[in-house]
Amino acid sequence: MLESLNTVVLSRWQFALTAIFHMLWPVLTTGMGIYLVVIEGLWLKTKNLTYYHHARFWSKLYILNFGIGVASGLPMAFQFGLNWAPFSLAVGDFFGTVLGFEGTMAFMLEASFLGIMVFGWQRVPPLMHWVATICVAFGANLSTFWILSANSWLQTPAGGVFVDGKFQVQDYFQAIANPFMVNSFLHMFFATLETSLFVIGGISAWYLLQNRLPNFFTKSLKVVLVMALIVAPLQIFVGHLSAEQVYRYQPAKLAAMEAQWETIPAGTSASWSLIAIPDEATQTNKVDVKIPGLLGYLLELKPTLDSPVLGLKEWAPSDRPHLIGLIYYSFRTMIAIGLYLAALVSVTVFIWWRTGLAGDRLGNYKWLWWGWIFAGPLGYIAVEAGWIVRCVGRQPWIVYGQMRTAEAASALPPQVVLFSLSGLVALYTIFFFAALFFGSRIIQKGPNVALPVPGLRNAEELEIRIKMAEHQPDSRPLETQQ
Structure with a gap:
């Protein structure tokens, strides 16, 4: 029994490590x-050469992440x-x-067009290259759809029945579109996009803090904004909406998210726990600071609930989540x-509206750029915290x-x-x-504005025009392609 327990615990730790990394x-x-699709589309529409160099610069970080993502994902499979x-x-x-489906439809689509996106700048027409970038972005997000569909099925199994311990599919579409699927996919879709935007914004802010290529990185920051x-x-x-689904389909998880030990009966006020120190041994909270009525508003838009909020004591210890403190604070970290x-x-949009975020005024907002630099890694933390709530809960x-x-682990x-x-x-x-080494090298080196642009005959002339534009006080579009 001890050997089996240790195997399960170690297997869970290993899966947690591979998933988190x-x-x-x-x-x-x-x-x-998605950002690359937008920035390359802006280049094609406006003929502003700065957008082209943004696409080339940020795609380097994309390629680095793609490679490590593939290598780190294999052990998980x-x-x-x-x-x-x-x-x-x-x-x-x-x-x-x-x-x-994720491997054959999504990953293969992304990987197939990635070669054109990386090496096709001078080999295919600009519009064809943009189509390749769209296919890469679509394939990456299609992967998110299939993975979230599979994981959501673990949360709310549908579309079949278990017979003698084996799931027999009766309706694939119902299983794929299980009750958790839509909100789970949208939540992850916006999470990845928001995280990426703040990484791009944080790196742009780092350049602005150093007053390095201010017009160039002001433009990327404005697109991010x-x-x-x-x-x-929207996120x-x-x-x-995802929390409401937990309330409906996984009440034990909601109780863990709120460190709620006692059931809150229907028709009574439901307070939201702001700070608590859960104690699983005594099944109480040593500290519990609550905001009256807020949980009711969050779940049903009113202080009193039509349905009860079940407490953890409603389930036997073997049938409810553990690590309540981890679940509780992971949820609040994400919020x-x-x-x-x-x-x-x-705040940044307000400053942009008041000042225009002009290049000659950016030095007045060092505190703002530090705020963006600080925000860069926060999206990752929120995503990891959300998956801890989702899976540990x-x-x-x-x-x-x-x-x-415990029944699912191999007897190793x-x-x-x-x-x-x-x-x-x-x-x-x-x-x-x-990743830190090569990523920091890409960021330290910065964009290469001397790269040849499809359709321009004289790259040297382009380099001079780009460098002259960097000294202008604004970010007006450069000359159009020839």
Whole structure:
């Protein structure tokens, strides 16, 4: 029994490691792909050569993230057959099919057109290159759709029945479009896009703080602001809808998110916990600061609820989530970051409206650029925190209400899992520092404005015009393509 428990715990730790690390890279590629589509489209529409050089500069970071994302994702896929063989056997008819769709439809589409996006600037017409960039971005986000569909099915299984411990698919479309799927995909879609926008904005702010190529990076920041002004509030709204779904379909997870031990009866005021110190041993909160009526407004838009909010004590300890403190504060971390990012966008847009964010005035806003630099990694933290809530809060079930995590792990010796876990820690450490090294080199070097532009006959003349434009007080479009 002890050996089995250790194997399950180690396998869970290994999957958590691979998921948390792998998540860092596709988050940026899926969101930055959309930014590249926008920035390249602006180049084709306005003929502003600065947009072309933005597309070339930011695509370098895209390529770096794509490569590490592929390398770090392979161990994650192999684990289903190695560490979680009983799970794969039980649900493979659906789960494996959907992951196969992700590989054949989405990843292959992204990888196929990536070569044109990277090497095709001088080999295909500009419009064809833009189409390739669109296909790359679409493929990356199609991957998000299939992965979120599969994971949402684990949260709300649909489209079939379990017979003798094996899931038999009766309706693939119903299984794919399970109750959690739409909001889960939208929440992740906006999360990746918002994270990418603030990474781009944070890097742009770093250049502005140094007064390095101010007109160039003011332009990228303005594009980020226009997009983030739409994305940031939408992400908060979709996050709210996702929380409502948890209230409806996974009440035990909601109780863990709120560290709610006692049931709040229908018709009574439902307060929202601001700060708490959960104690699972005593099934109480040592500290619990609440805002009266707020949970009711969040769940049903009124202080008193029509339905009860069930407390953790409604379930036996073996049937409810553990690590309540981790779930509770991961959820609040995600909320706090979302509000900070939305506030930062609002403040920056207000300053833009008042001053125009002109190149000769940017030195007055060092505090603002530090705010953007600080925001750069926050999106990653929010995404990881959200997945902790989503997956740790689902426990003890791997398929909610149908299959326990302890039943899904392969019967491997603990030392074997520990060996593979240690190897992955070492490998991912190398990947991480390699990404920091090459990423910092790309950022330190900056954009290469001497790159030849499709359609221009004299690259040397272009370089002179770009450098002259960098000394102008505004960011007016340069000459159009010939």
